[in-house]
Amino acid sequence: MPLKILEYVRPKTLEEAYELLQKDGAEILGGTTYARLSNRTIKLAIDLQDVGISDIYEEDDYIVVGAMARLANMQFHDLIMEYANGYLYDAISYVWSVQLRNIATVGGTIVPKWGFSDFITAVLALPSEVEFYKAGRMKLEEFLENPTPKKDIMTKLLIKKESRKATFKFMRNSVYDFSIVNVAVSAKDENGKLTDWRVAVGARPGVAALSRKAMEILNDGYDESHIEEATEAMQEELNFADDFRWSGEYRREVAGALMRNAISEVIG
Secondary structure (H helix, E strand, C coil): CCCEECCEECCCCHHHHHHHHCCCCEEECCCCCCHHHCCCEECEEECCCCCCCCCEEEECCEEEEECCCEHHHHHCCHHHHHHHHHHHHHHHHCCCCHHHHCCCEHHHHHCCCCCCCHHHHHHHCCCEEEEECCCEEEEHHHHHHCCCCCCCCEEEEEEECCCEEEEEEEECCCCCCCCCEEEEEEEEEECCEEEEEEEEEECCCCCCEECHHHHHHHHHCCCHHHHHHHHHHHHHHCCCCCCCCCCHHHHHHHHHHHHHHHHHHHHC
């Protein structure tokens, strides 16, 4: 049985959308990339296409990406293509197919906290925040680590504008498969000195998480001994689990190899 929608609405304002969301059985549709594959019933489906949260622009020290922006629109936007030497452009290009990127939205990818998401891992490796209509702004890692604000609407993804070197690595069985594990690493480039390291690991198979211990070690230094220590710290700190495809132990070893390669690439 395919997805069934009993009532469909397209509100014109965020306030109207928020009020509708408070009704029993109401849900935000997003891009419906994965929802359409389910066999459940939505009593009231709320489409946010008309509420004005799909633009991409600069605001103070941030690149702002509206929650209803499609991944393809984000990928090819000038601000994104120029950021960190095209890091996000490259990372988004690995998200399945062009057809899917033309459908999937930024909010529809982040809010469900998909454990398989390459996009979440890539963004988490950057200093970024999410903004909700009522709950306000919070760091992306705080959102991922805590319960999702109930009956609220994500409106923006905010990526801090700064000089960064970053790279995204993954392992899959095939191009259009989900990642077995993925790793993203970035560091702030201060006149050739790398600081404020961020290490994100996803598809463990849980949602992406930062390895704060690895980040601390890399902030102290990034020679070979620090890289090895940071990699071992990441493997100990983060949880890797089994699923029907691969074991947690295999994921842990692969994540370590990807992380070493990513750090080396960032160092250049």
